[in-house]
Amino acid sequence: MLTTDASDLRDLIELVGPKAVRTDKEATPFMTDWRGRHRGNALAAILPATTDEASRVVTFCRDRGITIYPQGGNTGLCAGGVPPEEERRCIVLSAGRMRRIRELDAVGDVAVVEAGVTLSALHDAVLSEERLFPLRLGSEGTAQIGGLISTNAGGTGAVRYGVMRDLVLGLEVVMPDGNVLRRLSGLRKDNRGYDWKHLFIGGEGSLGFVTAAALKLFPAVRDEAHAACVVESPEAAVALFGRLRKRFDTAIHAFELVSGGEVALALKHVPGLRAPFDPLPEWILMIELGNSDPDGRLSERLTGFLERSLSDGMILDAVIPATVQQAADLWAVRHSLSEANKKEGHGVVFDIAVRVSRVPEFIAGATALIEQLMPIAEPLYVCHLGDGNVHVIAMIPHGALPDRVSLDNSVARLQEAIHDLSESIGGSFSAEHGIGRKLAPELARRLPPTEWNTMRQIKRALDPMDLFAPGVLMQASPDDE
Amino acid sequence: MLTTDASDLRDLIELVGPKAVRTDKEATPFMTDWRGRHRGNALAAILPATTDEASRVVTFCRDRGITIYPQGGNTGLCAGGVPPEEERRCIVLSAGRMRRIRELDAVGDVAVVEAGVTLSALHDAVLSEERLFPLRLGSEGTAQIGGLISTNAGGTGAVRYGVMRDLVLGLEVVMPDGNVLRRLSGLRKDNRGYDWKHLFIGGEGSLGFVTAAALKLFPAVRDEAHAACVVESPEAAVALFGRLRKRFDTAIHAFELVSGGEVALALKHVPGLRAPFDPLPEWILMIELGNSDPDGRLSERLTGFLERSLSDGMILDAVIPATVQQAADLWAVRHSLSEANKKEGHGVVFDIAVRVSRVPEFIAGATALIEQLMPIAEPLYVCHLGDGNVHVIAMIPHGALPDRVSLDNSVARLQEAIHDLSESIGGSFSAEHGIGRKLAPELARRLPPTEWNTMRQIKRALDPMDLFAPGVLMQASPDDE
Numbered sequence: 001m002l003t004t005d006a007s008d009l010r011d012l013i014e015l016v017g018p019k020a021v022r023t024d025k026e027a028t029p030f031m032t033d034w035r036g037r038h039r040g041n042a043l044a045a046i047l048p049a050t051t052d053e054a055s056r057v058v059t060f061c062r063d064r065g066i067t068i069y070p071q072g073g074n075t076g077l078c079a080g081g082v083p084p085e086e087e088r089r090c091i092v093l094s095a096g097r098m099r100r101i102r103e104l105d106a107v108g109d110v111a112v113v114e115a116g117v118t119l120s121a122l123h124d125a126v127l128s129e130e131r132l133f134p135l136r137l138g139s140e141g142t143a144q145i146g147g148l149i150s151t152n153a154g155g156t157g158a159v160r161y162g163v164m165r166d167l168v169l170g171l172e173v174v175m176p177d178g179n180v181l182r183r184l185s186g187l188r189k190d191n192r193g194y195d196w197k198h199l200f201i202g203g204e205g206s207l208g209f210v211t212a213a214a215l216k217l218f219p220a221v222r223d224e225a226h227a228a229c230v231v232e233s234p235e236a237a238v239a240l241f242g243r244l245r246k247r248f249d250t251a252i253h254a255f256e257l258v259s260g261g262e263v264a265l266a267l268k269h270v271p272g273l274r275a276p277f278d279p280l281p282e283w284i285l286m287i288e289l290g291n292s293d294p295d296g297r298l299s300e301r302l303t304g305f306l307e308r309s310l311s312d313g314m315i316l317d318a319v320i321p322a323t324v325q326q327a328a329d330l331w332a333v334r335h336s337l338s339e340a341n342k343k344e345g346h347g348v349v350f351d352i353a354v355r356v357s358r359v360p361e362f363i364a365g366a367t368a369l370i371e372q373l374m375p376i377a378e379p380l381y382v383c384h385l386g387d388g389n390v391h392v393i394a395m396i397p398h399g400a401l402p403d404r405v406s407l408d409n410s411v412a413r414l415q416e417a418i419h420d421l422s423e424s425i426g427g428s429f430s431a432e433h434g435i436g437r438k439l440a441p442e443l444a445r446r447l448p449p450t451e452w453n454t455m456r457q458i459k460r461a462l463d464p465m466d467l468f469a470p471g472v473l474m475q476a477s478p479d480d481e
Numbered sequence: 482m483l484t485t486d487a488s489d490l491r492d493l494i495e496l497v498g499p500k501a502v503r504t505d506k507e508a509t510p511f512m513t514d515w516r517g518r519h520r521g522n523a524l525a526a527i528l529p530a531t532t533d534e535a536s537r538v539v540t541f542c543r544d545r546g547i548t549i550y551p552q553g554g555n556t557g558l559c560a561g562g563v564p565p566e567e568e569r570r571c572i573v574l575s576a577g578r579m580r581r582i583r584e585l586d587a588v589g590d591v592a593v594v595e596a597g598v599t600l601s602a603l604h605d606a607v608l609s610e611e612r613l614f615p616l617r618l619g620s621e622g623t624a625q626i627g628g629l630i631s632t633n634a635g636g637t638g639a640v641r642y643g644v645m646r647d648l649v650l651g652l653e654v655v656m657p658d659g660n661v662l663r664r665l666s667g668l669r670k671d672n673r674g675y676d677w678k679h680l681f682i683g684g685e686g687s688l689g690f691v692t693a694a695a696l697k698l699f700p701a702v703r704d705e706a707h708a709a710c711v712v713e714s715p716e717a718a719v720a721l722f723g724r725l726r727k728r729f730d731t732a733i734h735a736f737e738l739v740s741g742g743e744v745a746l747a748l749k750h751v752p753g754l755r756a757p758f759d760p761l762p763e764w765i766l767m768i769e770l771g772n773s774d775p776d777g778r779l780s781e782r783l784t785g786f787l788e789r790s791l792s793d794g795m796i797l798d799a800v801i802p803a804t805v806q807q808a809a810d811l812w813a814v815r816h817s818l819s820e821a822n823k824k825e826g827h828g829v830v831f832d833i834a835v836r837v838s839r840v841p842e843f844i845a846g847a848t849a850l851i852e853q854l855m856p857i858a859e860p861l862y863v864c865h866l867g868d869g870n871v872h873v874i875a876m877i878p879h880g881a882l883p884d885r886v887s888l889d890n891s892v893a894r895l896q897e898a899i900h901d902l903s904e905s906i907g908g909s910f911s912a913e914h915g916i917g918r919k920l921a922p923e924l925a926r927r928l929p930p931t932e933w934n935t936m937r938q939i940k941r942a943l944d945p946m947d948l949f950a951p952g953v954l955m956q957a958s959p960d961d962e
Contacts, residue, residue, distance in 0.1 A: 108836030188868040190909040198679035250731040355589030387669040428671040461942035
């Protein structure tokens with residue numbers, strides 16, 4: 001059907017009402033990514049209020065040949081939730097007005113929520129029922145459930161509760177043909193056919209538009225313990241994790257290894273923070289324990305555990321916050337690192353996963369590569385160590401930034417080397433941040449041909465017209481079979 | 482390519498060697514299902530020794546138009562692992578000779594195992610590293626990893642560790658085109674593209690042949706506590722679960738609600754068992770707690786918990802085994818129920834899942850339906866209550882069995898009613914046993930059209946020639962779009 005942009009917009013407004021359509025200045029926040037590095041273009045941002053409306057928008061776009069870019073809270077780190085920078089006949093399809101919590105079953109431990117519900121709104125809602133939805137992210141005031149599902153978000157709690165994929169019991173999705181795929185029963189066991197939800201979880205919006213989800217709930221945490229430790233090396237940190245796991249198992253709610261240099265940047269740039277150790281050591285471990293049993297005596301047991309680890313030298317020092325405020329101060333340091341990095345300079349970030357057993361090897365290799373390929377950068381690390389997830393930050397201070405071309409060249413060389421290193425250790429070059437546009441070329445190059453072909457077959461089967469998010473996750477390739 | 486059965490067999494023997502080919506009497510065990518109710522036919526059972534051999538077999542079959550029925554330990558309950566009863570040009574493809582444990586990483590908590598490894602062989606192997614692979618089934622001496630993955634097996638430990646789907650980190654699969662799809666890195670986080678493994682988990686062999694898997698390992702259990710309780714009703718059992726969950730959370734390793742009538746059958750038919758209570762009550766709860774911390778004082782804490790629940794009437798009686806032997810005796814009763822049912826008569830079994838909150842409602846409804854539609858049967862229940870999984874057994878004693886036609890008619894009517902009831906409560910008619918051939922008609926009828934179409938689209942994309950297990954999971958339908 002030949003139509004003009006103007007008539008398409010007019011018809012969209014008629015279809016879903018003016019409240020659902022954002023154009024021009026109102027559309028700007030939907031067009032630019034979280035990091036401000038990608039500025040996209042689209043006819044409009046469309047915000048349906050219901051699944052039925054979303055279905056009608058998708059059908060409309062399918063009929064008119066208008067591409068769809070699904071978007072949640074737009075807090076993604078790989079420019080996957082925004083439309084292309086080049087001119088394109090497309091819309092942003094946002095879940096932002098679908099904010100209902102449809103059901104809270106505290107006995108069945110299930111919440112059925114719409115895709116536009118923010119993570120912190122969900123946290124608040126379940127707390128009143130003494131339940132917990134355990135995904136935690138810095139961006140939780142803005143990040144939406146649909147986006148968190150589509151990107152399979154991670155976070156510090158994954159060591160205990162897994163990633164988003166492990167927390168979804170069912171989905172409701174508007175498919176590229178406009179039909180609604182729905183299984184929101186929220187059952188812990190269900191062997192009726194293919195578990196298709198897992199294609200949309202981490203599918204980055206390329207197969208359909210997530211409109212609602214059934215999510216797992218857990219008992220509220222009623223006892224906590226925290227500690228910061230000095231360890232000599234990543235090897236010592238891995239050894240401590242093994243020992244801690246044996247004693248505390250699922251009571252470990254966070255196990256974070258960070259460079260002393262990262263903490264130094266936080267103290268330098270973010271006001272109101274306190275150094276856990278002075279002088280700052282090279283490696284700091286931050287541990288959080290939690291339990292639904294208020295009488296679990298976690299602080300006492302953690303203290304005893306750390307005393308033993310101190311006396312046999314597995315750790316070199318430890319601080320255990322004595323009050324709730326001190327614990328909050330400790331974690332405030334951890335949660336200030338991104339902000340500190342932005343203020344210090346240009347941080348080249350890699351989001352790598354390897355086996356826990358191979359983290360020390362990877363860190364040593366990455367440090368050597370940065371020294372070799374980007375000597376002006378300081379190698380810094382922030383690791384969700386319990387998951388084998390290492391964030392490498394090659395930090396270039398503002399004053400030392402080279403010209404754009406030189407920077408881009410060394411970043412490309414460093415990325416190549418870091419990704420090769422992770423591959424050689426059996427790791428992943430995208431542990432939790434996903435692919436988006438940023439890493440789509442890497443995925444196309446590095447995924448083995450059989451995996452790539454399987455992805456293309458699935459995409460072609462469910463979205464034969466490439467209606468959803470072309471260019472995100474999968475680069476278009478003329479060589480595709 | 483036009484070939485005869487004889488020449489195909491000859492060529493297969495030449496391709497993979499005589500050790501890999503079973504025909505005639507040697508093939509019989511592969512042709513009949515676990516329950517002895519389905520007797521299939523095939524050219525041969527083929528047992529490749531390596532992934533490469535498996536790939537060559539699949540390519541051979543694809544080229545010759547020979548259908549493939551993948552099979553693991555052949556312990557499935559829905560006749561999904563055996564070839565058709567009617568004559569058909571097909572083979573059974575068995576993982577039985579692929580029994581290597583390729584890797585055991587006790588620090589990274591990953592085991593990479595081939596599909597023919599039995600569950601108990603894996604249990605033994607990881608125990609030597611003080612690890613645990615927590616899936617537990619009665620058939621574990623025979624059930625194989627590949628089959629457990631393809632059927633997404635459950636078990637009593639799901640309340641703590643989830644089902645097989647939750648324990649798989651990666652797969653190696655021979656696809657219908659003969660190519661090998663492989664991601665065995667065994668990472669806890671990996672956001673590189675679609676999570677295709679979940680199509681094969683629970684895919685019942687309809688999309689490819691699983692040859693290896695990377696599986697999650699856990700700390701060994703070093704403290705346990707057990708109890709049997711008398712509860713007045715399923716409602717009381719659900720309430721107790723909520724209270725127990727708050728106090729013990731992930732220390733709950735099993736929470737089973739069984740009819741006193743089931744325990745009576747076990748005592749009647751299986752020698753050496755002891756009644757936990759005398760007289761037997763209507764409802765018995767069996768609880769198992771576990772922890773990797775040997776100093777967790779689980780028995781003491783469970784005792785205190787049950788004393789409190791006794792004094793406020795949430796439970797009516799409790800027994801806590803005082804020795805390891807007594808605990809084993811208690812669970813021997815639970816694990817003898819299937820055998821007892823077989824000896825007592827004909828048990829019509831339904832494997833239903835509902836929300837935990839709705840289990841009492843379902844049990845009441847199912848009891849009424851059995852009384853109405855099959856009054857000669859005794860309604861008995863064995864529930865993995867923590868997952869909302871209710872096994873309904875309408876038990877017809879041997880002496881009371883009607884003629885075959887009448888039996889089939891009332892079974893069909895009862896199934897219809899039980900499945901309708903589960904659907905009306907938002908449940909699943911196949912919690913853990915899967916679909917196979919037994920429930921393929923139900924899946925085709927009851928799955929919403931959008932879900933059915935999505936399944937068909939995925940099947941057509943990955944197995945366009947319908948090479949793998951036609952008739953299993955999905956009934957062929959002329960109405961398919």
